[in-house]
Amino acid sequence: MSWKNLCLFSLLCIVILFLGPSHVYSKEVFVNQSFDFGTIKKVIVLPFVNLTEDRSAGDVIRYLVVSELQELVETVFVGDVDRVLKRMNVSDVRELAAEQIKEICKELKADAVITGVVYKYGEARSGNISYPEVVITINMVEPEGGSIVWSVTERKSGGSFLAKHFGLGIRTLNELAIEAVRDAIKTLKNI
Amino acid sequence: MDKLKILGFLLLFLMCSSELFGKPASLRFVVLPFENFTQNPVASEVLRRITLQKLVELDVDVVEIGEVDRILVNEDMVNVSFIGKNEFVRIANLLQADYIVKGAVLSFTLERNWNISYPSVTVNLALIEGKTGKMVSVVVETEGGPSLAQVYLGTEPEPLNEVAKGVVKRALYKLLRAVRR
Numbered sequence: 001m002s003w004k005n006l007c008l009f010s011l012l013c014i015v016i017l018f019l020g021p022s023h024v025y026s027k028e029v030f031v032n033q034s035f036d037f038g039t040i041k042k043v044i045v046l047p048f049v050n051l052t053e054d055r056s057a058g059d060v061i062r063y064l065v066v067s068e069l070q071e072l073v074e075t076v077f078v079g080d081v082d083r084v085l086k087r088m089n090v091s092d093v094r095e096l097a098a099e100q101i102k103e104i105c106k107e108l109k110a111d112a113v114i115t116g117v118v119y120k121y122g123e124a125r126s127g128n129i130s131y132p133e134v135v136i137t138i139n140m141v142e143p144e145g146g147s148i149v150w151s152v153t154e155r156k157s158g159g160s161f162l163a164k165h166f167g168l169g170i171r172t173l174n175e176l177a178i179e180a181v182r183d184a185i186k187t188l189k190n191i
Numbered sequence: 192m193d194k195l196k197i198l199g200f201l202l203l204f205l206m207c208s209s210e211l212f213g214k215p216a217s218l219r220f221v222v223l224p225f226e227n228f229t230q231n232p233v234a235s236e237v238l239r240r241i242t243l244q245k246l247v248e249l250d251v252d253v254v255e256i257g258e259v260d261r262i263l264v265n266e267d268m269v270n271v272s273f274i275g276k277n278e279f280v281r282i283a284n285l286l287q288a289d290y291i292v293k294g295a296v297l298s299f300t301l302e303r304n305w306n307i308s309y310p311s312v313t314v315n316l317a318l319i320e321g322k323t324g325k326m327v328s329v330v331v332e333t334e335g336g337p338s339l340a341q342v343y344l345g346t347e348p349e350p351l352n353e354v355a356k357g358v359v360k361r362a363l364y365k366l367l368r369a370v371r372r
Contacts, residue, residue, distance in 0.1 A: 056228035056229065059226075059228045059295075060228050060297045060298075060313075063228075063295050063297060063315045063331070064297070064315070064331055066329065067315055067329045067330065067331045068331075070326070070328070070329050074326075075326070077274075077275045077276055077279075077326070078272070079271070079272060079273050079274040079275040079278070080275030080276055082272055082273055083273045083275060086273070123304065129304070129305055129306070130303075130304050130305075131304050131305065132302070132304060158304070163305065164305075167305055167307070167337070167342035167343070168339075168342075170304065170305055170307070170309070170336050170337055170342070171336055172298070172302055172309070172311035172313075172333065172335035172336050173298065173302060173311065174297055174298045174311060174313040174333045174335070175333055175335065175336065178313075178331060178333060
């Protein structure tokens with residue numbers, strides 16, 4: 001390899017290294033194309049199912065979703081939703097039947113329900129080092145048929161190459177969580 | 192004549208200055224107790240007081256915390272998680288407030304990753320119109336992560352409270368834009 005080619009190759013490596021993604025991510029999206037999303041003016045964000053060790057992960061992601069949805073649709077106050085759930089004796093949203101979803105929507109005058117699962121919200125380990133990771137799923141359920149019309153799964157990880165090897169672009173857990181929710185809701189905006 | 196013109200301009204400037212500099216003149220705010228989703232038991236109280244302080248610094252009329260808490264106890268609304276639209280209107284009415292600030296602390300901690308400790312503060316603030324109970328605006332603001340000096344020179348991280356002040360200031364700036372509009 002000539003000196004010139006070697007220089008070009010090194011330059012290319014540096015560019016790839018520094019312009020590469022600052023974090024690792026993946027996404028899965030489902031949209032029911034036959035559903036008319038234009039009819040949705042007001043939504044209820046139910047408590048998120050929390051499958052992590054962090055007790056508040058579900059609440060944190062739920063609040064981020066409410067905040068991110070505000071530009072798109074009107075959301076019912078979390079306090080109003082929780083009070084209705086309490087009155088209906090629903091302690092675990094996983095037990096909610098289609099009929100109950102319909103009833104909640106009717107009572108709170110909402111057109112759809114947002115549900116979700118937090119799979120990962122915390123530290124992941126790779127060898128000696130740990131880095132933040134967030135994995136969430138957000139669904140939209142239409143109350144009439146009780147079917148899922150939109151679903152997105154986002155995974156964000158702070159374990160980038162630059163962070164691992166140079167300590168650059170280290171993100172906090174909530175920065176990743178905000179980005180995960182923002183990207184997830186963006187798929188709804190793009191419908 | 193020139194003096195009159197200058198005086199006229201000055202008067203016009205003063206009349207518009209509130210609009211220009213975005214001071215939400217003569218509006219009364221209530222800051223409700225914050226919800227706490229952190230491991231730190233005092234995080235909600237710290238962030239609530241910082242929010243109140245920052246609002247006062249913005250020259251906004253804010254109802255004193257003791258008075259707000261007294262009303263919440265009297266009205267049996269101690270658990271802020273269950274406060275909804277009708278309750279917001281009632282609180283605003285009782286305290287004669289124009290807007291209610293409702294908050295949640297999503298993180299207030301020193302995270303430790305990559306063998307470095309760094310602050311992480313995330314706050315969610317919602318602005319609710321007192322008359323209607325409608326949510327005017329809601330923001331999530333966060334700050335954290337280590338600086339380059341911390342990574343390479345091993346300097347101390349910024350204190351949590353200082354980070355929190357910056358986060359609340361930015362969140363309030365975004366929130367109050369909705370009032371100025």
